[in-house]
Structures are given as structure tokens and as C-alpha cells.
Amino acid sequence: MMTIEQKIEEAVVAIxxxxxxxxxxxxxVQLQKTKxxxxxxxxxxxxxxxxxxxxNPETTAEEIGEILKAQLSxxxxxxxxxxxxxxxxxxxxxxxxxxxxxENEHYGIEKATDDSELVMIEYSSPNTNxxxxxxxxxxxxxxxxxxxxxxxxxxxxxxxxxxNDRGIHICKSMYxxxxxxxxxxxxxxxxxGDKLVGDYYVKxxxxxxxxxxxxxxxxxxxxxxxxxxxxxxxxxxxxxKWEAKDKEVRELWEKMNNWVYDGFDVTYKxxxxxxxxxxxxxxxxxxxRDEVLRGLNEGFFFKKxxxxxxxxxxxxxxxxxxxxxxxxxxxxxxxxxxxxxxxFKDYDIDKMIYVVGNEQNYHFKVLSIILDKLxxxxxxxxxxxxxxxxxxPEGKMKSREGTVVDADDLMADMIDTARKMSxxxxxxxxxxxxxxxxxxxxxxxxxxxxxxxxVDPRKNMTFNPKESIDFNGNTGPFIQYTYARxxxxxxxAKEEGIDLSIDxxxxxxxxxxxxxxxxxxxFKTIVKSACTESSPALIxxxxxxxxxxxxxxxxxxxxxxxxxxHPMKFRLLLSEQVGKVIxxxxxxxxxxxxxxx
RNA sequence: GGUCCAGUAGCUCAGUUGGAUUAGAGCAGCAGCCUUCUAAGCUGCGGGUCACAGGUUCGAGCCCUGUCUGGAUCACCA
Numbered sequence: 268m269m270t271i272e273q274k275i276e277e278a279v280v281a282i283x284x285x286x287x288x289x290x291x292x293x294x295x296v297q298l299q300k301t302k303x304x305x306x307x308x309x310x311x312x313x314x315x316x317x318x319x320x321x322x323n324p325e326t327t328a329e330e331i332g333e334i335l336k337a338q339l340s341x342x343x344x345x346x347x348x349x350x351x352x353x354x355x356x357x358x359x360x361x362x363x364x365x366x367x368x369x370e371n372e373h374y375g376i377e378k379a380t381d382d383s384e385l386v387m388i389e390y391s392s393p394n395t396n397x398x399x400x401x402x403x404x405x406x407x408x409x410x411x412x413x414x415x416x417x418x419x420x421x422x423x424x425x426x427x428x429x430x431n432d433r434g435i436h437i438c439k440s441m442y443x444x445x446x447x448x449x450x451x452x453x454x455x456x457x458x459x460g461d462k463l464v465g466d467y468y469v470k471x472x473x474x475x476x477x478x479x480x481x482x483x484x485x486x487x488x489x490x491x492x493x494x495x496x497x498x499x500x501x502x503x504x505x506x507x508k509w510e511a512k513d514k515e516v517r518e519l520w521e522k523m524n525n526w527v528y529d530g531f532d533v534t535y536k537x538x539x540x541x542x543x544x545x546x547x548x549x550x551x552x553x554x555x556r557d558e559v560l561r562g563l564n565e566g567f568f569f570k571k572x573x574x575x576x577x578x579x580x581x582x583x584x585x586x587x588x589x590x591x592x593x594x595x596x597x598x599x600x601x602x603x604x605x606x607x608x609x610x611f612k613d614y615d616i617d618k619m620i621y622v623v624g625n626e627q628n629y630h631f632k633v634l635s636i637i638l639d640k641l642x643x644x645x646x647x648x649x650x651x652x653x654x655x656x657x658x659x660p661e662g663k664m665k666s667r668e669g670t671v672v673d674a675d676d677l678m679a680d681m682i683d684t685a686r687k688m689s690x691x692x693x694x695x696x697x698x699x700x701x702x703x704x705x706x707x708x709x710x711x712x713x714x715x716x717x718x719x720x721x722v723d724p725r726k727n728m729t730f731n732p733k734e735s736i737d738f739n740g741n742t743g744p745f746i747q748y749t750y751a752r753x754x755x756x757x758x759x760a761k762e763e764g765i766d767l768s769i770d771x772x773x774x775x776x777x778x779x780x781x782x783x784x785x786x787x788x789x790f791k792t793i794v795k796s797a798c799t800e801s802s803p804a805l806i807x808x809x810x811x812x813x814x815x816x817x818x819x820x821x822x823x824x825x826x827x828x829x830x831x832x833h834p835m836k837f838r839l840l841l842s843e844q845v846g847k848v849i850x851x852x853x854x855x856x857x858x859x860x861x862x863x864x
Numbered sequence: 865g866g867u868c869c870a871g872u873a874g875c876u877c878a879g880u881u882g883g884a885u886u887a888g889a890g891c892a893g894c895a896g897c898c899u900u901c902u903a904a905g906c907u908g909c910g911g912g913u914c915a916c917a918g919g920u921u922c923g924a925g926c927c928c929u930g931u932c933u934g935g936a937u938c939a940c941c942a
Contacts (some may be wrong), residue, residue, distance in 0.1 A: 294881080302884065312883060314922070324922090350922085351884060394942070431942065575940060584867090585938085592940040599942050628868065629937050655869085656936080663935095694902070710904085722877065726870070727935070734875090734891090738904055741877080741890040748904045755902055796880075808878060808889095815889085818905060827901045864904075 271341050271356055272298055272309065279311065282334050287319040300785075306346055307353030308785065314350045324350035361784045362771045362837075368787060368844050369767070375791040375851060377421035385423040385615055388414045388652075390622035391540070394431045395527040396440045397465035399534050401657050401664065401672040401730060402624070408719050409654055410622040411540040411857045412803040419855060420798040425614055428542045429606050432524055433549040438505045440464050441519050442498070443471035453526050459533065459675070460526025469666070474498060510596065537678050539712060539857055544613070546606050552597040555605025558641060559590045567640045578637055588633050603634055604641070611645065619645060620801075625653040625725070652801055655727035657719075672732055681711035684735055685744075695863065709859045710744050716858040717743030721807040741811055743858055746849060749814040750860040752821065753846035759827055760839050767840045773833040783820050783841060786813050790848045794855070803856055810852035817845045 269277075276296045283291045297312040313320075313328045320327040325347055332345035332352050343357040368374045390410020393399060399407075414424045431437075444451070444467040453460040475498055482492035493499070508516045535541065559576055562568045568578050568590060576591040590600055610616065621631060631651035638646025656663070664671045685707040689695055695703045718736045722728045738744040760767070776784070789809065797805040824830075826838045850860050 297881090297883085299880090299883080304886095305884075310884090314883070317922085349884065434942070436942070573940090589940055594940085596940085598940070602942095624936095625869070626936055627942095630942095632868095653869090658935090660875095688904070692902090692904070694904095718876095726877090729876070731876085737876095737891065739891085740904095742904085744904055745890090748902080752902055752905085759901065800880090804878085805880085811889085812878095819907095821901080822897095822906045825901075829900080863902085 271339075271360060274339060274341070275309065275311070275335065275354065278335055278338055279331065282331055283316060283319055286330065286334075287316075287321075289319040291316075291319070301353050305348060305351075305353050306355065307344075308356045308781075309354045311352040311354065312350065313352055317350075328352040358776050358781055359771055361781050361788075362769070362774075362776070364788050365784050365841065365844060366769070366771075368847075369840055373851065374844070374848065375794045376419045379418065379421050379423045383421050383423050384617035385425065386417050386618040386620060387425045387427055387610060387614060387616050388417070388620045388622060389427045389429060390414075391428045391535075391542070392431065392623065393428075393531065394436060395461075395464070395524050396436050396468045397666075398459070398461040398530065399674040401674065401677065404538065404674050404677070404715070405654065405657050405719050405728075406622055406624070407535070407538055407540045408716055408857060409652070409724055409803060412716075412720055412806075412855060413620070413622065413652065413801060415855045415857060416794070416797050416801075416803060416806070419794050419851075422618075425544060425616075426542045427544045427546065427610070429546045429548060429551070429602075431548045431602075433509065433520075433552065435502060435506050436468070437520070437524075438502045438509065439471040440468040441516075441523055442502050442505055443467040443474065444523065445519060447474075453529070459530040460523075460528070461530030461534070462675075464523050464527050464530075471498070471502075472667075506596075534674050537712075538674070539859075546609065548602045548606070551605035551609055552602040553605065554608050555601040555603065556591065556595075556597055558604050558608055559601055562590075562637075562641050578633075578640070580633065580636060583636055585629075585633065585636070588637070590637075600630070600634065600637070603630075604637065607634075607638060607643065607646075607649075611643065616645065618648070618650065620650045620652050622652045622654070625655055627651075628653055650801075652724070654724040658727055658729050660729060660731050672730065678711065678715065681715055681736060682707050685711040685714070685738070688738060689864065698863075706861045706864055709861045710738070710747060710864060713743035713747050713853065713858040713860070714738055715743070716856050717746065717807055717811075717853075720803045720856050721811070723804050724802060743853075744864070746810055746814045746853060747858075747860050748864060749817055750846055750849045750853075751862060751864045753817070753842045753849075754862045756826055756839065756842055757846070763827075765836065765839065767836055767843060769837045769840050770833060774837045776834075776837065777824070779820060779823060780838070780841065783816050783845065786816050787841070787844050787848055790852065797855070806852050806855050810849055810856075813845060813852070814849060817842070 275298060276293050279296045280291050280293055283289055295315055297315060299310050299312065301307040301310045311331065313324055313331065316327055317324060328347040328350065332347060332354070335354065336342045336345055341356050341360040342354050344355040346353050388410055391403065391407050393403060410426070414426045418424050447470060448467060451463065453463055456463060475496065478496050478498055479492045482495055483489065487495065505516055509520060559568065563570060563576055568576050570576050573593040575589055575593040578588045578590055580586060580588055588600065589598055592598060623631065628651065635646055635649050638649065659670055661670070689703070689707060695706060698706070714736050793805055793809045797803060824838060826842060827835065853860050
């Protein structure tokens with residue numbers, strides 16, 4: 268089924284061919300929505316056609332407009348302003364499209380079939396030595412939303428997470444706990460496991476600094492002090508023991524990692540994200556090492572005198588990159604190679620997307636080249652979904668200065684705010700406490716998710732912890748509120764036994780109403796471009812503008828009262844579709860909508 | 865220093881492959897609108913040299929070049 272835009276494009280191509288004798292590619296037909304200040308719905312920009320028509324803009328536009336009106340029954344009229352041909356589309360067409368939307372339970376959402384491409388999306392990827400913070404929140408929300416957007420475009424999606432569960436940084440918290448922890452556990456302290464482990468990571472850093480200072484006081488240089496630090500030596504030894512599968516170290520490692528996972532589970536659940544398959548670096552780094560050694564044998568890499576293995580990327584305009592340390596242990600790159608290998612063995616992946624911050628642009632550029640060198644034909648095509656950092660008004664978050672915004676704390680604060688606000692407004696007084704809490708959560712998380720996702724993912728964003736995230740204006744709750752309003756209307760209509768069938772011949776919608784219809788129809792296009800441009804922000808901005816448009820409509824037009832039967836039913840049906848699209852759109856952001864708030 | 869990214873209202877952000885005299889929202893400020901479908905809403909006012917300078921063209925916030933500013937990265941850290 269062709270849309271009116273497609274019909275116009277085709278017709279214009281035919282007209283240009285017939286009148287001006289030129290084969291015009293469809294992509295050269297420039298259609299856009301008519302600006303508010305002008306009459307019409309769809310505008311053809313005729314400037315690009317002038318070199319074919321060899322006439323002035325007005326005449327060209329007139330000519331084409333005349334033929335379009337005669338040829339296409341949907342075109343009810345046109346006007347010309349300079350080089351712009353504004354076409355009016357008959358309201359019956361828009362009403363017909365609205366009806367189609369109403370018959371489609373999930374408008375704009377495409378289902379995957381057996382031959383759909385499979386896209387794997389990696390996101391979150393935490394270290395198990397500290398709790399999740401604001402930066403992880405952006406990552407998780409982007410990754411989750413992206414997976415929803417790909418699903419909505421008919422892809423098979425596998426959400427995956429690579430947990431960095433090993434390495435020197437993990438040993439630091441293990442060592443600190445072992446030495447200064449006095450056997451503390453999450454149970455004994457009542458602390459979340461990830462927080463407890465994180466505290467020991469910090470503790471290690473403090474002790475290390477203290478030791479360095481003492482050594483430097485004795486006259487050692489900074490580098491000498493670092494080399495002589497006893498606790499750092501101990502930690503390195505612990506890492507070697509870990510790699511040697513020392514029983515005691517492994518047990519400690521498992522115990523503390525499990526504490527962390529229990530903590531992460533709580534955070535992920537509250538945030539509303541999940542994964543289909545989780546990989547652990549401890550399982551993949553050896554695979555990576557084997558791959559690197561294979562690459563070495565096959566001559567793609569080279570070994571330096573000290574035994575370390577490198578990739579020479581000077582031909583690609585990059586530097587040399589280390590892949591294995593002199594002692595044979597793995598680096599970050601090594602495990603990414605191994606993880607990629609395992610994933611492509613486990614799944615029939617057509618497209619691999621890594622949701623990782625833009626500070627790792629170089630890393631992924633290199634990874635792509637190295638995988639390619641190793642003979643993985645998908646290496647070149649891996650996609651790094653690179654997003655900007657979350658900054659505080661003073662700059663980056665710094666754990667040392669205690670400015671890191673903790674994920675759990677932030678969510679809890681927002682739920683508190685939502686509760687306070689809702690209680691003041693007192694609209695949920697007949698809800699049970701449990702029901703009300705659920706609404707507070709939906710609103711708080713909706714606010715957070717919308718706040719994070721409305722910004723272009725590529726750009727850095729600023730978060731000001733002092734000014735808590737808004738609930739008014741261009742926000743998630745504004746959109747949710749609009750949805751709740753609509754549900755209230757629909758409940759009342761149902762109580763009064765009104766059915767939502769419409770009779771196109773008995774209504775003559777206002778321009779504003781038709782505009783809202785068109786905005787609803789846009790959803791489908793937006794879902795597509797959100798996928799091709801990998802941008803949840805497009806969905807967010809669209810849903811906001813739809814909600815805003817609806818609120819204006821709501822104030823301007825009576826829907827249930829003081830209105831005749833046919834316009835009433837039309838407006839109710841329109842409202843219902845707006846609600847449906849809001850729900851779907853927010854769903855693509857991973858956010859819910861409440862029936863009342 | 866090399867490479868990459870960004871710079872739009874006091875603040876946070878939009879601005880669809882270049883398109884219409886007046887570059888949009890929200891927040892903050894000011895002024896209105898609840899006996900009427902949810903005021904977490906709606907309406908209005910003020911607020912801009914789209915970092916700067918050139919260039920490309922019928923037309924540039926958008927494309928090209930240079931400059932300035934900020935950030936990231938170029939580790940035997942992850």
C-alpha cells in the first residue's frame with residue numbers, strides 16, 4: 268500500500284518525464300511537511316526541477332500542481348508560494364489512514380520473521396569492582412532502547428553483556444577486603460554487595476596512596492615508589508595466582524563477584540533492563556589469547572624482544588598496539604577478540620553493535636582492523652555505537668572527589684520526588700499503597716529515561732545533581748500525563764457506552780485535528796529513522812511533540828462534552844490513537860505509562 | 865603535537881539528504897486561564913551576531929577551508 272507521499276513522488280517523476288523529457292530519480296523529488304504558516308499539508312520544493320523545466324519557479328510549480336490535482340484524487344487543492352508547491356490532501360484520506368492505525372494493534376511496529384537479520388547489541392559491560400553510576404545509566408538506557416528500536420524494525424535482537432570480572436582491578440578490592448575487611452559481608456552489614464566491594468576498591472586506593480607517600484618521604488621518586496610498593500606487589504601476585512587457578516584466590520573471587528552480581532541485579536531490575544546472554548571476561552580472555560597466538564603464527568602480528576605481542580597498524584595510519592603483555596597475560600583488546608569469537612560461534616550474527624562510550628573510539632577502530640586481520644569477515648562491519656559522556660556542571664565525575672552519581676541513589680531519589688509530588692496533587696488517593704508505588708516508579712523512571720534519551724546520543728550531556736530532573740515541561744512525566752489524560756477520557760467514554768466507530772462522511776475535521784492525525788501517522792517513519800540513525804532521541808523528541816500537540820487539541824476542542832455525536836467519536840478515536848502511539852513510543856525508550864497519575 | 869568529536873537564548877536541548885518574510889522547545893523570569901473531559905496542563909511577553917572569518921549557490925545553523933574554545937584519545941589501565 269502506497270502512502271500519499273509515495274504517490275506524489277511517482278507522479279512528479281512521471282510529470283517531469285512527460286513535460287520536460289528528463290528521467291528524474293525519485294530521490295530528487297523533495298517533499299516536506301508544509302510549514303504551519305502556509306496552507307496545505309505536503310510541499311513539493313520545485314527549485315531542483317527548474318533546470319529541467321527551464322521556467323521560473325512559480326510557473327513550474329503551477330504546472331505541476333495542476334496536473335497533480337487532476338491525477339490524484341487525494342489532492343484537493345494547491346497553492347504556490349515562490350518555489351514551493353503546497354498541496355492540500357483531502358481530509359477523507361487522513362481519516363482513512365487514521366482508521367487503519369486504529370485497526371492495527373501495534374502501529375509502526377514490525378515483527379521479526381524467520382529470515383529477519385539478527386543483530387546482537389552489547390551494552391552495560393560493567394566492571395565487578397564498583398557499583399553502577401550515572402554513566403552506566405546512559406549506556407544501559409541507550410542499549411536497551413536501541414534493542415527495542417531494532418526489534419520494532421523487524422530485526423531479531425540478542426541483548427548481550429560482557430562482564431569484566433577479572434583483572435588487576437578486581438584483585439585490588441579482593442586484596443583490600445581480605446586484609447582489612449574483618450570478614451564483612453552484605454548480610455552482616457546490610458549493604459548491597461556491589462557497594463561493599465566498591466568500598467574496598469576505594470580502600471585499596473587509599474592505602475596505596477598512603478604507602479606511596481611514605482616511600483616518597485624516604486626520598487624515592489614517584490616511579491621508584493610505585494615499583495617498590497608492597498601492596499601493589501601483593502596484588503600482582505594475587506592476579507598471577509588467580510590465573511594459575513589458585514583455589515583460595517578463586518574462592519574469594521567467586522564469593523565477592525557473586526555479591527556484586529546480586530547488587531547489579533537489583534540495579535538492573537529497577538532500571539528495567541535485561542539481557543539475553545551474558546559473557547564473562549574470565550571465560551573469554553583465554554580464547555582471545557589463543558586467537559592472538561594464532562595471529563602471531565600466521566604472521567599478522569609480531570613479537571618484541573621482551574616477549575610481548577603487537578599488531579602493526581601503521582599501514583592503516585594507526586600505531587602499534589599491544590595484544591599480549593611480556594608475561595603472557597591479556598590486555599583489554601585480547602578479551603574483546605575472544606568475546607567476539609565466542610559470540611559468532613554461539614549466534615548467527617548479521618550485525619554486531621557495541622554500545623560503548625566515545626572515549627573508546629580508537630579501541631573499536633583498532634578492534635575492527637584486528638578482527639579483520641584475523642580473518643573474521645564481520646570484523647570490518649562491527650558497529651561501535653559511540654555515545655557521549657555524562658558530565659556534571661563542574662566537569663567529569665570523579666570518584667576521588669566523591670562526585671560520582673550512584674545509579675541506585677539517583678533512582679531512589681527520583682522515586683521519592685515522584686511520590687511527594689503525587690501526594691501533593693492527591694490524585695491517587697483511592698489507590699492502594701502498592702498500586703500508587705508502582706505509579707511513582709513508572710513516573711520517576713520515565714523522567715530519568717526520557718531525560719537521558721532525548722539528547723542526541725553522540726553528544727556529551729550535562730547532568731546537574733543539584734537541580735533534580737524535572738517533571739514539568741519537556742519531560743517524561745509530561746508525556747505520561749498526556750497518556751493518563753487520554754485513558755481517563757476513554758474510561759469515561761466506555762462508562763457511557765460510547766463506541767469509537769467513525770463515519771467519515773459525517774464529520775469535517777478542523778485543520779488542527781487533521782494536523783494531529785498526521786502527526787500520529789508520522790510515527791512509522793520515525794521508528795524507521797530511529798533505527799537507521801541509531802537514535803532513540805528521535806523517538807523521544809517525536810513523542811514529546813505529539814503529546815504537546817495533543818494537549819493543545821485537548822484544550823481547544825471539547826471531546827466528551829458539549830459536542831455532537833460524530834465529532835465526539837472522531838475525537839475519541841483520535842485520542843485513543845495518540846495514546847497508543849505514546850505508549851509504543853515510550854516503550855521504545857524502555858519507559859512505561861500509567862493509566863492514572 | 866597527531867587523530868576524532870562538539871560549540872544554537874541566562875541554563876538544558878531540538879533543528880530530518882541545504883529550502884519559505886520571524887531559527888524552535890523546555891527550565892528560569894513576568895502576566896493570564898481551574899463551578900466545564902486530570903492545571904504534572906494551556907495561552908501570552910521578554911530573551912539569539914546559530915563561536916569567528918572566508919568560500920561554494922538561486923538559497924547555509926546545516927556543505928568546504930582556516931582560526932578560536934572545550935572534550936576525548938594516541939598506556940604492558942579497563
